[in-house]
Amino acid sequence: MTLTELKYIVAVARERHFGRAADACFVSQPTLSVAIRKLEDELGVVLFERGGTEIGVTPIGLRVVDQAQRVLEEATNLKEIARQGHDPLAGPLRVGVIYTIGPYLLPRLVPAQIKVTPQMPLILQENYTTRLLELLRQGEIDCAIVALPIPDSGLSVQALYDEPFVVAVPRQHPWARLREISSKDLKNETMLLLGTGHCFRDQVLEVCPELSRFSASSEGIQRTFEGSSLETIRHMVAAGIGITVLPASSLSVQNQQSDLLAYVPFKKPIPDRRVVLVWRKSFPRPTAIQALISAIHQSRLPGVTYLNDEQATELQPA
DSSP states (O other): OOHHHHHHHHHHHHHSSHHHHHHHHTSOHHHHHHHHHHHHHHHTSOOEEOOSSSOEEOHHHHHHHHHHHHHHHHHHHHHHHHHHTTOTTSSOEEEEEETTTHHHHHHHHHHHHHHHOTTSOEEEEEEOHHHHHHHHHTTSSSEEEEESOOOOOSEEEEEEEEEEEEEEEETTSGGGGOSOBOGGGGGGSOEEEEOTTOHHHHHHHHHOTHHHHHHTSHHHHHHEEEESSHHHHHHHHHTTSOBEEEEGGGGGSOOTTGGGEEEEEBOSSOOEEEEEEEEETTOSOHHHHHHHHHHHHHHOOTTOEEOOTTTTSEEOOO
């Protein structure tokens, strides 16, 4: 039994497909398949149900994969412990960030981090919240910047800042002259939303639950469009296709559509999201985590409310 074999079974359990798992592990499919079969023979159990378009995980396989994830995490920690013996801030920190935060925070965070801890380069990865939490548990990344809520995953969680939402409308839209907008009025407009899988989409649907009803019906196809990124949607709004809801930090991006758009605040209670940093409780470089938090606060994103030391005490996810 090797760590490589454990990495392979975790990848197959995640991807539910041998080909995609092999690609994720940067090996050929035959190499991965032979290694997994060898591990099954050694353990004397069948880990995966083969056949069909999707690979299933057997009940005993689920237990083995769960333990394999823990072993891989602890193996990663061995390297981190050794590095910490020299300097906890020396060496890269692998940071995940969700798609609706990355474009606005990272251009400010990276220069701030280089100023604070130049010996600790950031290895950055954008992805969905669920995928980042998987990578975190598997030891593929060290921490992640996401928005609440997150599932109870046994991770350490520290609040960073609260970010209000704003409504983006075409400059010629009647709402462009308003000082504020009620969230209830959104149901009467053509809304442009992120696609399924983005947590920000779910947060917007919480602001205006009527949109959930529209998107599940034929009428919703006419009333609700989906985009792949906030910047794509911003361009669509500038073209007059509809309106959207954006996080306040996205207004910091200067773009050629700025003279074609108007941003209108919500009436109170203003919808918002809380952005947090999550990491494994066993991560052996707490000093590196605190250095990253310091750099995030020095990034000074406009429009957000940074939390003071008392507000940003370590949280546990609900």
